[in-house]
Amino acid sequence: MSLFTAVEMAPRDPILGLNEQFNADQNPRKVNLGVGVYYDDAGKLPLLECVQIAEKQMMEAPKARGYLPIDGIVAYDSAVKSLVFGADSEPVKSNRVATVQALGGTGGLKIGADFLKKINPNAKVLISDPSWENHRALFTQAGFTVESYPYYNAATRGIDFDGMLGALNAAAEGTIVVLHACCHNPTGYDITAAQWDQVIAAVKARKLVPFLDMAYQGFGYGIAEDGAVIQKFVAAGLSFFVSTSFSKSFSLYGERVGALSVLCQDAEETSRVLSQLKIMIRTNYSNPPTHGGQVCAMVLNTPELRALWEKELAGMRTRIKQMRVTLVEKLKAAGVKQDMSFITQQIGMFSYSGLTKDQMVRLRNEFGVYGTDTGRMCVAALNSQNIDYVCESIAKVL
Ligand code: PMP
Numbered sequence: 001m002s003l004f005t006a007v008e009m010a011p012r013d014p015i016l017g018l019n020e021q022f023n024a025d026q027n028p029r030k031v032n033l034g035v036g037v038y039y040d041d042a043g044k045l046p047l048l049e050c051v052q053i054a055e056k057q058m059m060e061a062p063k064a065r066g067y068l069p070i071d072g073i074v075a076y077d078s079a080v081k082s083l084v085f086g087a088d089s090e091p092v093k094s095n096r097v098a099t100v101q102a103l104g105g106t107g108g109l110k111i112g113a114d115f116l117k118k119i120n121p122n123a124k125v126l127i128s129d130p131s132w133e134n135h136r137a138l139f140t141q142a143g144f145t146v147e148s149y150p151y152y153n154a155a156t157r158g159i160d161f162d163g164m165l166g167a168l169n170a171a172a173e174g175t176i177v178v179l180h181a182c183c184h185n186p187t188g189y190d191i192t193a194a195q196w197d198q199v200i201a202a203v204k205a206r207k208l209v210p211f212l213d214m215a216y217q218g219f220g221y222g223i224a225e226d227g228a229v230i231q232k233f234v235a236a237g238l239s240f241f242v243s244t245s246f247s248k249s250f251s252l253y254g255e256r257v258g259a260l261s262v263l264c265q266d267a268e269e270t271s272r273v274l275s276q277l278k279i280m281i282r283t284n285y286s287n288p289p290t291h292g293g294q295v296c297a298m299v300l301n302t303p304e305l306r307a308l309w310e311k312e313l314a315g316m317r318t319r320i321k322q323m324r325v326t327l328v329e330k331l332k333a334a335g336v337k338q339d340m341s342f343i344t345q346q347i348g349m350f351s352y353s354g355l356t357k358d359q360m361v362r363l364r365n366e367f368g369v370y371g372t373d374t375g376r377m378c379v380a381a382l383n384s385q386n387i388d389y390v391c392e393s394i395a396k397v398l
Pocket of ligand 1: 036246247258
């Protein structure tokens with residue numbers, strides 16, 4: 001008997017498990033469309049030029065690494081607020097936003113979840129069906145009962161909006177609703193602006209607590225366009241949570257750069273909320289690391305670097321869209337009879353391909369093309385070298 005005799009083996013993370021299988025695969029033509037990572041057309045993880053310039057400048061004037069404030073770099077937090085709410089927006093000007101630097105978007109979600117558990121311990125959490133896998137795990141781990149609202153309808157290859165709205169209208173007061181602000185992961189389907197209005201009306205009427213997960217701002221239609229949903233929530237007079245991730249938009253996955261912003265009703269309330277968020281951070285990891293936050297703050301706050309970042313981000317966004325178009329064309333050319341044009345209606349990094357689990361397993365085992373069992377493929381990992389092979393392989397399993 002040891003202290004750990006009764007400890008059970010936890011299930012493997014499904015995506016990381018897929019990566020391990022991919023790495024062990026001997027097929028020279030193998031393609032990994034499983035992970036949520038943007039690769040350039042050469043199949044490489046980009047190191048953005050704006051990041052390289054910022055890092056070079058930092059190297060030229062090296063600084064000692066003291067502890068950061070608990071809530072992170074001041075210039076970083078203010079840059080996040082401007083990006084999410086608008087620099088001259090009323091909430092920013094009125095000091096109604098509590099923003100803390102976080103360890104990626106995941107860290108932002110976790111700080112928010114821990115804080116919500118403290119202020120509303122009996123609330124339920126609703127996530128979309130399906131959602132990013134970690135949403136359920138993260139809110140469960142924070143102590144909540146997590147349920148889902150309908151989102152994807154496989155039969156119609158689209159959003160079950162009536163189902164979604166019905167679930168929100170049936171939710172108990174205080175229910176926390178996790179919403180993907182843009183570029184829904186895993187389906188690639190976002191609701192329309194008019195549907196957002198209906199969601200907001202339901203959130204308001206039912207007194208729900210919106211938690212907007214914005215992991216892909218700038219990957220859909222543009223920074224402002226993707227952020228438009230935030231403006232709608234502000235205009236509705238709601239208090240809400242937004243988690244931000246720069247993992248993808250800065251291609252800084254390993255630096256863990258993200259944030260949590262909480263919109264409050266006035267400056268005094270904001271300072272109380274901020275003080276509680278700081279306790280969540282202090283008792284968890286004390287304060288965030290310096291490097292990634294400094295790079296992002298420098299890029300976002302320096303006009304030339306900011307312009308370069310926006311250009312590079314637009315480049316990533318455009319390449320993904322081009323890959324969607326090419327994918328549809330080449331699937332047709334490879335002999336796929338069914339209409340695959342829905343792929344170009346999806347947005348962001350992912351496509352729910354509509355392939356069954358059996359077809360996805362065949363793609364993996366026979367062709368070395370890796371996507372998740374649910375049929376999710378990362379369009380951002382396609383390139384001019386691998387797309388023909390991927391399309392021929394899909395055509396063979398369809
Ligand atoms: N939310 C969603 C919807 C995501 O797709 C991701 C990243 N895969 C995250 C949050 C987490 O982002 P980060 O890697 O910055 O923690």
